[in-house]
Amino acid sequence: MKLLLLAHKVSDSDFESALLDLMGGRTGLKMAFITTAGDHIEWVPEKEGSERYVAKLVELNPEERAKGDEWRRNYKAKFTEKGIEMIFVDLKRDPKVVREVLENVDIINVGGGDVNYLLDWAKKARLDTYLKDILDKGVIYIGGSAGAMLPQPDIAFTWWEPGEKWGGTDHVGLGIVDFITTGGPKEGEDEAEGVKRLIERKEYLHSKINFPWKIYLLRDGQMIRVDGDKVEHIGPGIKKSI
Numbered sequence: 001m002k003l004l005l006l007a008h009k010v011s012d013s014d015f016e017s018a019l020l021d022l023m024g025g026r027t028g029l030k031m032a033f034i035t036t037a038g039d040h041i042e043w044v045p046e047k048e049g050s051e052r053y054v055a056k057l058v059e060l061n062p063e064e065r066a067k068g069d070e071w072r073r074n075y076k077a078k079f080t081e082k083g084i085e086m087i088f089v090d091l092k093r094d095p096k097v098v099r100e101v102l103e104n105v106d107i108i109n110v111g112g113g114d115v116n117y118l119l120d121w122a123k124k125a126r127l128d129t130y131l132k133d134i135l136d137k138g139v140i141y142i143g144g145s146a147g148a149m150l151p152q153p154d155i156a157f158t159w160w161e162p163g164e165k166w167g168g169t170d171h172v173g174l175g176i177v178d179f180i181t182t183g184g185p186k187e188g189e190d191e192a193e194g195v196k197r198l199i200e201r202k203e204y205l206h207s208k209i210n211f212p213w214k215i216y217l218l219r220d221g222q223m224i225r226v227d228g229d230k231v232e233h234i235g236p237g238i239k240k241s242i
Contacts, residue, residue, distance in 0.1 A: 003141040003226040005148035005181060007218035007235075014235060016082070018225055022140050029084050029106035033075070036091040036121050037113030037146040040064070055117045091121040098125045102134060112145030115155050119173060122150060132176045141176075148224075151176035153213055157201065158182055162208045179231065181224060184217035184240065191238070199242050216241045 002022045006015065023029065040058040045051075060068070076086045086109075089101050102108055108131075110118070122128065131151075135141055141151060149155045156171035157180055185194020198217065205211040216224055222235030233239045 001135045001141075001176075001226060001228065002138070003135070003143070003151065003177065003224070005151075005224040005226075006142070006144040007148070007181070007183070007220055007222050008145065009220040010144075010223060010235065011221060012078075014221065014223070018223055018234065019140075019142070022225070022227060026106070027083055030104070031079060031084050031086045031107040031109055032089045032101055032105040033086055034089045034091060034108065034110045034147070035072075037115065037118035038068075038111050039113065039117065041114060041117055055114070055120070091118075091125040091127070093125075095125045098127075099130060102127075102131070102139075105139065107140045107142060108134070109142040110144070110147030110150055112147055115146035115149045116170065118146045118150055119155055119170070122174065128174050131174060135176065148181060150174055152180050153178065154180060154211070157205070157215065162205075177226060177231075179214045179216060179224075181216045181218050184219045184238070195240060195242065202242060214241055 004015075004018055004022060039055075040060055041055040042058055043053040044056050046054045072088065076088075079086045084107070087101065087105070089098060091098060122131075143150060150173060152173045153175045154171055155173045160171045182198065185191055185197075189197075195217070198215070202211065202215060216233055217240045218224070218233075219235070219237045222233065222237065222239070225232045225234055233241065
């Protein structure tokens with residue numbers, strides 16, 4: 001299994017180097033880029049007075065649509081220059097269509113945005129029933145931000161509290177990998193104090209629920225590269241896990 005999970009602000013050169021390493025010299029690859037997490041949404045009560053919230057799509061104005069279209073064209077062009085054919089995939093499509101596309105590409109790239117929304121649609125599209133099998137066959141997984149969290153066992157280390165409105169299984173990721181990533185100490189925060197805060201957070205959650213996973217603290221520019229049983233924390237700066 002090959003995965004590349006990115007923090008924010010990873011340099012193009014570092015990303016390309018890590019991806020090429022996972023590609024292992026293969027050329028003429030096809031990539032599916034899942035755009036769903038980037039939908040413009042707002043969370044609203046399911047009904048008046050409800051503690052359950054649901055995502056509502058927000059209609060874009062012409063300028064916003066044009067900006068989004070331009071970003072997709074430019075992003076696609078970057079991979080085309082490297083000989084990688086890209087197709088865009090929306091998890092809101094027919095799950096059978098989504099599965100057929102993902103089973104016939106070499107790279108699955110999941111973009112950033114709202115991770116709760118992404119996880120909801122990933123489960124509606126039934127990715128939890130077959131994505132791991134696809135990756136076990138050699139398809140490379142790239143995840144940025146929300147996309148990096150999707151294959152993890154839990155998506156809510158920093159904000160979820162047992163018993164709150166996001167309770168139930170909403171915080172449970174796809175569990176394809178057995179670790180979690182989160183941002184390191186906050187900007188301006190003392191390094192030791194920041195790490196201590198995160199350790200205490202992990203201990204607190206473990207006292208409430210089963211929370212046994214290793215947590216990698218990712219700074220800007222850092223990534224987790226998975227190649228088979230090998231998990232590497234790569235990129236500039238201090239590298240810590242708890």
